[in-house]
Amino acid sequence: xKLLIVEDEKTLSDxxxxxxxxxNFICEVAGSYAGALEKIELFDYDCILLDINxxxxxxxxxxxxxxxxxxxxxVLIISARNSIEDKVAGLHLGADDYLPKPFHLSxxxxxxxxxxxxxxxxxxxxxxxxxxxxxxxxxxxxINGHPLDLTRKEYQLLLYFAYNKGRVVSKNxxxxxxWGDDTGAAANYDFIYTHIKNLRRKLVDAGSRDHxxxxxxxxxxxxxx
Amino acid sequence: xxxxxxxxxxxxxASIGALLLGSIGYYFMIRYVLVHQLDDTLKxxxxxxxxxxxxxxxxxxxxxxxxxxxSFTPAGSPVARKFIHTTGFDxxxxxxxxxxxxxxxxxxxxxxxxxxxxxxxxxxxxLLRLMMLVTAGMIVLLLGTLFLANRLLLRRIWQxxxxxxxxxxxxxxxxxxxxxxxxxxxxxxxxxxxxARQMTNKILKDYEVLxxxxxxxxxxxxxxxxxxNSKLDLMIQDPGLExxxxxxxxxxxxxxxxxxxxxxxxxxxxxxxxxQFVHTEEIDLALLTREKLVQLEDRxxxxxxxxxxxxxxxxxxINSYLADILLNNLLLNAIRHNQDGGHLEILLxxxxxxxxxxxxxxxxxxxxxxxxxxxxxxSGGTGxxxxxxxxxxxxxxxxxxxxxxxxxxxxxIRFPPLQNFDKMQG
Numbered sequence: 092x093k094l095l096i097v098e099d100e101k102t103l104s105d106x107x108x109x110x111x112x113x114x115n116f117i118c119e120v121a122g123s124y125a126g127a128l129e130k131i132e133l134f135d136y137d138c139i140l141l142d143i144n145x146x147x148x149x150x151x152x153x154x155x156x157x158x159x160x161x162x163x164x165x166v167l168i169i170s171a172r173n174s175i176e177d178k179v180a181g182l183h184l185g186a187d188d189y190l191p192k193p194f195h196l197s198x199x200x201x202x203x204x205x206x207x208x209x210x211x212x213x214x215x216x217x218x219x220x221x222x223x224x225x226x227x228x229x230x231x232x233x234i235n236g237h238p239l240d241l242t243r244k245e246y247q248l249l250l251y252f253a254y255n256k257g258r259v260v261s262k263n264x265x266x267x268x269x270w271g272d273d274t275g276a277a278a279n280y281d282f283i284y285t286h287i288k289n290l291r292r293k294l295v296d297a298g299s300r301d302h303x304x305x306x307x308x309x310x311x312x313x314x315x316x
Numbered sequence: 317x318x319x320x321x322x323x324x325x326x327x328x329x330a331s332i333g334a335l336l337l338g339s340i341g342y343y344f345m346i347r348y349v350l351v352h353q354l355d356d357t358l359k360x361x362x363x364x365x366x367x368x369x370x371x372x373x374x375x376x377x378x379x380x381x382x383x384x385x386x387s388f389t390p391a392g393s394p395v396a397r398k399f400i401h402t403t404g405f406d407x408x409x410x411x412x413x414x415x416x417x418x419x420x421x422x423x424x425x426x427x428x429x430x431x432x433x434x435x436x437x438x439x440x441x442x443l444l445r446l447m448m449l450v451t452a453g454m455i456v457l458l459l460g461t462l463f464l465a466n467r468l469l470l471r472r473i474w475q476x477x478x479x480x481x482x483x484x485x486x487x488x489x490x491x492x493x494x495x496x497x498x499x500x501x502x503x504x505x506x507x508x509x510x511x512a513r514q515m516t517n518k519i520l521k522d523y524e525v526l527x528x529x530x531x532x533x534x535x536x537x538x539x540x541x542x543x544x545n546s547k548l549d550l551m552i553q554d555p556g557l558e559x560x561x562x563x564x565x566x567x568x569x570x571x572x573x574x575x576x577x578x579x580x581x582x583x584x585x586x587x588x589x590x591x592q593f594v595h596t597e598e599i600d601l602a603l604l605t606r607e608k609l610v611q612l613e614d615r616x617x618x619x620x621x622x623x624x625x626x627x628x629x630x631x632x633x634i635n636s637y638l639a640d641i642l643l644n645n646l647l648l649n650a651i652r653h654n655q656d657g658g659h660l661e662i663l664l665x666x667x668x669x670x671x672x673x674x675x676x677x678x679x680x681x682x683x684x685x686x687x688x689x690x691x692x693x694x695s696g697g698t699g700x701x702x703x704x705x706x707x708x709x710x711x712x713x714x715x716x717x718x719x720x721x722x723x724x725x726x727x728x729i730r731f732p733p734l735q736n737f738d739k740m741q742g
Contacts, residue, residue, distance in 0.1 A: 100539055106546030110553075171538040175637060193542035193576055196549035244614070259552045263569040270614065282618040307562040309552055309569075 092207055093134070094118045097127040097150065098142045098169070107140065110196040110258075111203065124148030131157060131164070137207050138165040140199070143181065144172060151177075154184040165206040169194065195264035201254035218253050221315055222299050225253055234297040244269055245290045252303065252313035261310040287311060320470050327466065328459060335455045339448070346447055350440045351416065355399055358418040361386065361433045369424045382408055383436035385415075391430040394421035404434060413438055476500035480509045487516055489523055489591055523590065530586050537579050545572050574698070581700035584641070585688075588707045593635040601639070602627035602664055608643045609662075612651060620657045621673075627664040632731060634712060642708050645701040646671050646727060652697065653725070661724075667733070672726040685718050702727075 094116050098104040104120045112118050119136075121127035124147045131139065131153065139157075143150030150168065157164060166186040170177055178189045187206045190199060208216075208227060216228035224233050230246060232239045241249065251268055252260065262280050269286070291303050304312045365386070368376045379386040385404065397420040403412045414437040422431045479498040487495060495513045500506055548568055551557065587593065605627055609616070616623060632639070650660050650673035658674035684690045686706040691699035705727075709716040715730040 100543065102543050103539065103546060106543070106550055109550055110546070171536075171542070192538040193545045193572065196546050261549065261552060261569055262566070263573055264549070267573075271611075282614050285618075286614075306552070307559055308566055309562045 092116045092137045092211075094203065095127070095130055095134075095136045095139045095164075096120045097139060097145070097153065099123060099145050100142075106196065107199065110200060116203075124150070124153065127153055128156060131162065132160065135162065136164045137211060138167060138187075138203050140203065141166055141168050141186070143168055143170045143177065151180060151184060154181065154186060158185055163210070165210045167199075167202055167206055169199070195261065195267065197251070197255045197258060197260045197264045198268055200258070201251055201268070204254040218250075220253055220256065220302070220313070223249075223294070223302075225250060234294065234299045237297060239293060239297045241290070241293060244286050245293065248286055248290055249294075252311070256313045256315060259306050259310050259312045265311070319474065320467065323470065324463060324466055328463065331459060331462060332455075335458070339451055339455070342451065343444070343448060347440075347444055350443060351437075354416045354435055354437065354440060355418070358399070358416065358433050358435055361435075362418055362420060362431075365431060365433070366422065369422050373424055375422070375424045375429065383438065385432075385434045387432050388422070388429040389432070391421065391428050394428060395419055395430050397421075401437070402434070414441065416440075473502065476502060476505040477508065480505065480512055484512055484516070489519065492520060494520065526586075527590065527592070530583050533583070538576070541572055541576055541579075544568070548572070578698045578700070581698050581704060585700060585704055585707055588638065588704065588711060591711065593638050596633045596635050598631045599634050599636055599639045601630045601632060601643075601669065603629075604639055605643055605647075605662060605664065608640075608647055612647055615648075615651050616660065619651060619654055621651065621654055621660045622658070623660045623662075625662045627662065628666075630664055630667060630669075630731070638708050638711075642705055645705050649697075649701055649705075650725070650727075653692075653695070659724070667731045669729045669731070670726060671728075672724045674724055676723075677720055678725075682718060682720060686716065 092115070094111060096104050096107050096111075096118055098107065098120070099122050101122060104122065108118050108120060119130065119134075121130050124145045127141075127145075127150075139153075141150045141153060150170075154166060157166070166188075168178075168181045168186045168189045169192060170181075170189065171192045181189055187209070188202050190202055208218075216226055218225040218227060222235050224236075226232070227250070232241055232246065232249060247269055248265070251265065262283055265283050265287075266280065269283070287303065287305075291301055294303075295301050300316075302313050302315060304314055306312055361384075365376060375388050376386070378388060397418070400417050400419065402415050402417045404415045405412055415434040416437050417432055417434040419430060419432050422429050476498050480495075483495045483498065487493075495509075495516050497513070498505070498509045500509070548565060552565060605625065609623065609625060647660075647662075650671050653675050654660060654673045655675055659672075661670075661672045663670040678685065679692045680690060686702050688703040689699040690702075691697055706716055708714075709729060713732055715732075717726075717728045717730075719726045719728075
């Protein structure tokens with residue numbers, strides 16, 4: 092999978108590069124509007140991570156350019172401007188998703204994976220995690236072929252872990268993913284614990300190995316052997 | 317008080333005063349002239365009597381006509397010649413009448429007499445009265461004309477002023493329409509119009525600057541936060557990370573979350589203040605509240621709250637995003653500042669929304685509950701949630717109240733009747 096990260100803040104693009112490269116993605120970085128324009132004209136990408144506030148241009152123009160060139164690259168806008176207008180404009184211009192800064196890398200990873208899955212699935216909507224199979228079309232889960240009944244939140248949680256498999260996902264990232272922005276700092280993380288406990292119990296009861304590990308006080312990790 | 321009323325009042329009072337003073341002066345002057353004329357007549361009479369006495373050395377016959385009397389009375393000593401006002405009995409009318417009288421001494425046949433020549437002042441008085449009547453008529457006519465002329469003139473002259481005023485009143489920041497030019501040949505109004513247009517143009521420009529500023533501020537603050545957050549996300553992947561570092565990292569995550577939320581809330585508040593959410597649609601508040609309760613069910617369950625919702629359908633023309641924020645903040649607030657196993661009650665009836673939750677009394681002045689950064693010492697919130705609620709209510713002229721009754725915090729919003737919405741948006 093080939094990704095292009097268009098971001099003029101080098102320290103941030105370094106982080107993204109480092110997090111996503113380990114996901115078996117080939118990542119390239121463009122630090123400016125001009126550099127990005129050159130790259131998108133020369134190559135095709137599965138997903139472009141596009142910061143719209145660039146020093147030398149507006150990322151939305153790149154979107155227009157993509158459209159004009161009839162390119163079908165997936166686009167995830169990452170913007171410091173958390174404004175509805177920008178979001179609407181971006182999605183209208185053909186972006187697949189919009190993620191306001193600051194974000195958790197796990198959230199970014201999940202969104203990128205979802206975009207690529209939607210675009211390149213070619214009918215394959217299944218994610219396999221050893222004995223666990225997630226059908227993203229039917230939004231259902233099965234263990235060793237037996238369907239597993241999960242609540243909406245538990246399903247979202249499992250999918251989030253699947254998109255970030257092998258990674259430690261912080262509790263803050265989970266809370267924001269499941270309950271949105273206004274989780275509130277110093278929130279009570281007990282309900283995350285409850286949901287994860289329930290998910291683990293259901294998976295184990297259905298005959299799966301206990302893949303979800305707790306990482307001290309910070310977060311959780313879905314580890315495959 | 318309208319300008320015209322005020323102007324007319326002053327104008328008419330001043331006119332009446334001036335005319336009254338003028339009339340009094342006029343009265344005395346005319347009276348003086350008329351009496352003087354009468355005195356001349358008396359002098360002619362005196363001269364005739366003296367002439368008569370001089371040539372014949374005896375008195376003429378006394379006369380007693382209707383408006384002129386001449387009489388002589390013997391006197392011991394001469395009197396000083398003088399004019400006086402007096403009254404005399406008029407046989408024709410059988411009543412006392414005012415007379416002007418001239419007394420002087422005359423010597424005839426060796427005897428000293430006091431001669432008295434009187435002339436009725438009645439005619440003078442009549443004339444004076446008539447003149448005063450005419451004057452009064454003139455005053456009334458003058459005032460009436462003045463009033464009408466002012467009214468017509470003022471109305472016409474002030475037309476451009478009212479046009480400019482209407483333009484300012486209709487001025488709406490979010491529509492970005494500059495004031496229309498009002499054509500007038502009156503310099504004062506033209507400069508008023510120009511000044512108003514300059515001012516609104518400046519406001520429009522400042523508004524634009526402010527809007528850009530908030531966008532830029534957002535950019536400048538969110539990016540460093542994104543960097544810190546991403547570095548932490550990478551750091552926790554490190555298997556060599558020691559357990560003693562976990563707690564500080566968690567604290568950093570929490571602090572970043574708080575900063576991010578604070579930043580977003582402040583920007584949101586500014587945007588609402590700037591009226592940047594113009595688009596309105598019909599929102600069913602009851603439906604939206606139910607949706608919100610479903611979204612928040614985890615938190616409600618987490619705190620073991622008993623929820624009672626009694627919601628009548630109420631459709632309001634409101635921006636959907638703001639309606640969402642309004643209910644979200646109110647409900648989140650009622651959940652967060654509740655006690656475990658407490659109550660949460662939501663009533664929507666007769667255009668009043670009332671959200672109440674159990675909880676201890678506020679540790680701060682209840683009057684400041686909707687102010688920015690008002691919060692309890694242990695609240696993990698930004699202290700902006702209810703400030704945002706108030707700003708939204710202010711924008712839509714909803715009436716927002718807080719009270720604490722029977723260990724319950726009650727926040728109420730009264731929505732104005734529908735026609736007020738039209739007025740607001742017109």
